[in-house]
Every structure is written in structure tokens, then in C-alpha cells.
Amino acid sequence: MNEAKGHALSLRGLSKKYGEFVAVSDVSLEVGRGEFLTLLGPSGSGKTTILMAVAGFVAPSAGAILLDGRDITPLPPEKRDFGMVFQGYALFPHMTVAENVTFPLRVRGMSRAERDAKVRGALDLVQLGAFADRLPKQLSGGQQQRVALARALVFDPALLLLDEPLSALDKKLRAELQEELKALHQRVGRTFVNVTHDQEEALSLSDRIAILNHGRLVQAGAPGELYERPRTRFVADFLGKSNFLDGMVHGATASGFALEAGAVRVAVRLPDGAAAPPEGARTLLSLRPEKVALLAEDEGAENIAEGRILSFAYLGAGFSLRVATEHLGEIRAVLPAWKAPIAPAEGLPVRLGWAADAAVPVLEDAA
Structure with missing residues (x-):
């Protein structure tokens, strides 16, 4: 991670309330210098409200926003010096690409020679x-989204805020832009805060992800940590x-x-430092489908479940x-298609297996 800039x-x-409705509730979060942080959650989870509060467009009902330890909560958007990229690009249709990128420099009263040099650099940055x-x-x-990125970066902002910047693109182009955006972040060394x-997209782009639900921060961490060790069912x-x-x-x-689940026992091996739930406690395990293998008739595994393909x-x-399956209910598994050991068919009997460290305990979500 580049922390220089x-x-x-x-x-x-x-926190942010609209009358009786609580959009964001007591969220505390640290974003490191040069970090790419993504706010991730379903619709209505509060992620966009948080981004708009950071940008200065939404006034928090409580709490504070600090930049390098300085409280910026009372500052209007124009005093925060943040770049912003919107879902719909928000380009001026009557202006050329160069004129669009020049606009924030013109507003800041920069000389023409300095503007031209910065615009050339910003456009080269996004190719x-x-x-x-x-x-x-x-x-x-x-290309329009890349122009929006150049315009947001041309004045060397303190932060770059991205509001679902790739959601208007088709799937293939979105994947390409994800790679470009990640490379751009590494080149410029700025702090990026993304909403999606x-x-x-969150897993591929981010240094860290903050997962939100019903206005609350549920869990934050590196993508691999959240995927492999989720704390809750959600x-x-x-x-x-x-x-x-x-x-x-x-x-x-x-x-x-x-x-113990019905007549079967599922072996669970915990990572170093993790504590087992209390003896006799009701517990929920999360088991990723790609960690479930299809076993041959004579093949063993630490955990085995027999069933039929639904x-x-x-x-x-x-x-x-x-x-x-008879005792564990429905189990999803992902089977590689290339040289698959079976031709899947409804009703086909199969044996599933997984390692003891494949499943992790998670908490049931609060009502």
C-alpha cells in the first residue's frame, strides 16, 4: 500500500436520523493512509449515507469525522478538498474531455499553464x-468513467470518494475497470473510500471492507479475513x-x-487462538460451497454426508x-466443470466431504 500521498x-x-428513521447508527471506523476501503452492504444499509456525510453533503445527527486527526465535521463540501466519482459519471455533455477535467482547476483559480499540465497528467493517468x-x-x-476519475484526481484531493462508480457498466467492462481502478489506486497512492x-467488486478492489446492515457496522477487515472468518450469519x-x-x-x-446435528457429528477444527463455544451450546457453522468436495465411493474425509442432487x-x-442430505439438510457444493468426476443429474446419489477446518462458527444475527 502506498501511503506517501x-x-x-x-x-x-x-449517526444519522431522518425523523424516526435511523439511517446510520453509531458507526466508528478507521481508514488508513493510502488505503482502499469499501463500504459494502445491501440497499438501505447506510453505506451511501456515510459516504455523503464524509463528502459533506449530509450533516450527521451525532458523531464526528476526522481527517488526519482534525475534526472536519462542520466543514462544507468545498472546504474538504475531496474528489468524488458518481455512478452516472456527471460529466458536462457540452464540454470536451479536457474541459471536463479542467473544470475543478478553473474553479480553484489555477493559471492556464498549470491547468494544462495537470490535465495532461490526469488524462495520461487514465490512458x-x-x-x-x-x-x-x-x-x-x-471511457466516460475514466474521465470522471481523471476529473476527481486532477486537483490532488485529500480523499477520493467513489459512489458505486462501476454499477452502470456491463459485467465484462466492469471487470476490466476493476483492474484499472485497482492499478490506478496503487499508482496515485491516495486514500480511496468506495461504496458498492x-x-x-469489494473483494477484488479493496485493502479492507466494512460490511454494513441496517445502518450498523457489522464487521470490518481484509477481504480474505471476512470471507474465511465471518463473525455472523449475515x-x-x-x-x-x-x-x-x-x-x-x-x-x-x-x-x-x-x-451434533441429528444422528451425525461434524468435526470442527479451530484456528490457533480461537475459543470453542461452551459444551452443550447451540452453535451455527458456516461452510463455503467450494470447500465441499465430491467423494468417490471408497474415498474418505474428516466429514462425510451422503445425499441426492436436488x-x-x-x-x-x-x-x-x-x-x-438426511441429517444436515440441503448442502450446496461447487464442482469444477473441467474433467468433472460425474455428469450431474437430478436424483443422482453423491457423497460429499469436507475438512474439519473448512467450517467456522458464526453468530446468529440479532433480530
Whole structure:
């Protein structure tokens, strides 16, 4: 992570109410210098309200926003010196690419020579130097978004705020722009705060992700940490797909326990430093479908469940299977399509297996 030009952002007990409706509730979050942080959550989770509060367009009902330790909560948007990229690009249709990118410099009263040099640098940064004289309508959606990025970065902002910047693009172009945006962040070394509801985008772009639900911060951490060690059912279910196994804790030790679910026991091995739930406690496990393997008739595993395929879907790289088991309910598994060991069919009997460290305990979400 490049910290040379980045600024640190702190949210301290941030809340926002609209009458009786609580949009954001007591959110505290630290964003490191030069970090790419994504606010992720479903519609209505509060992520855009937080971004608008950071930008200065929404006044918090309580709490504070600090930049490098300085309270900026009372400052109007124009005094915060933040760049912003919107979902719909917000380019001026009558201005050329260069004129659009020049606009924030003109507002700041910069000399023409300095403006021209900065605009050339910003357009080169997003690989649009040859498009300076074109109008927005002459550009593709991806090119328009790159112009918006150049305009937001041209005045060297303290933070770059991104409000679902890729959601208007088709899937292939969105994937390409994700790679470009990640590379751009590494080149410029600025602090980026991004808002999205797209889990794949959050995982691929971010240094850290803050997951929100009903206006509350549920969990924050590196993408791999959140995916592999979700704390709650909501995080496990929202960030990717998960199976959930419900049962009672039996034989708890320092390294793991068995989950009694009906007539079967599921072996659970805990990571170093993790504490097992209390003996006899009702516990929920999260098991990712890609960690469930299809076993041959004579093949063993630490955990085995037999069942029949309820349905399957071909996804290109693999098959997604829904398997009905007698004691653990429905289990989803992902099977590589290339040289698949079986041809999936509804009703086909299968044996599923997974390692003891594949499933992790998660908390049920508060009502």
C-alpha cells in the first residue's frame, strides 16, 4: 500500500436520523493512509449515507469525522478538498474531455499553464490522453468513467470518494475497470473510500471492507479475513454463498469440537487462538460451497454426508449443486466443470466431504 500521498480518515460514533428513521447508527471506523476501503452492504444499509456525510453533503445527527486527526465535521463540501466519482459519471455533455477535467482547476483559480499540465497528467493517468478533444457522447461508458476519475484526481484531493462508480457498466467492462481502478489506486497512492453492493467488486478492489446492515457496522477487515472468518450469519451469507449447519457442541477442546446435528457429528477444527463455544451450546457453522468436495465411493474425509442432487447449474468454470442430505439438510457444493468426476443429474446419489477446518462458527444475527 502506498501511503506517501494518503490521508487518514476516522469516523467516531457517526449517526444519522431522518425523523424516526435511523439511517446510520453509531458507526466508528478507521481508514488508513493510502488505503482502499469499501463500504459494502445491501440497499438501505447506510453505506451511501456515510459516504455523503464524509463528502459533506449530509450533516450527521451525532458523531464526528476526522481527517488526519482534525475534526472536519462542520466543514462544507468545498472546504474538504475531496474528489468524488458518481455512478452516472456527471460529466458536462457540452464540454470536451479536457474541459471536463479542467473544470475543478478553473474553479480553484489555477493559471492556464498549470491547468494544462495537470490535465495532461490526469488524462495520461487514465490512458485517455488521445481523447482530450472528444465530447462525452463520443465515448464508451468505460471511457466516460475514466474521465470522471481523471476529473476527481486532477486537483490532488485529500480523499477520493467513489459512489458505486462501476454499477452502470456491463459485467465484462466492469471487470476490466476493476483492474484499472485497482492499478490506478496503487499508482496515485491516495486514500480511496468506495461504496458498492457488489461483493465480487469489494473483494477484488479493496485493502479492507466494512460490511454494513441496517445502518450498523457489522464487521470490518481484509477481504480474505471476512470471507474465511465471518463473525455472523449475515456476513457469511452476504459476502459470497454459504451452507449453515446447526447443532449442539460436544467434546469441546482447545483445538476444536464436534457439532451434533441429528444422528451425525461434524468435526470442527479451530484456528490457533480461537475459543470453542461452551459444551452443550447451540452453535451455527458456516461452510463455503467450494470447500465441499465430491467423494468417490471408497474415498474418505474428516466429514462425510451422503445425499441426492436436488438441482444443479452450469456456471462455465464449474457446476453448482444442491444436495439433499438426511441429517444436515440441503448442502450446496461447487464442482469444477473441467474433467468433472460425474455428469450431474437430478436424483443422482453423491457423497460429499469436507475438512474439519473448512467450517467456522458464526453468530446468529440479532433480530
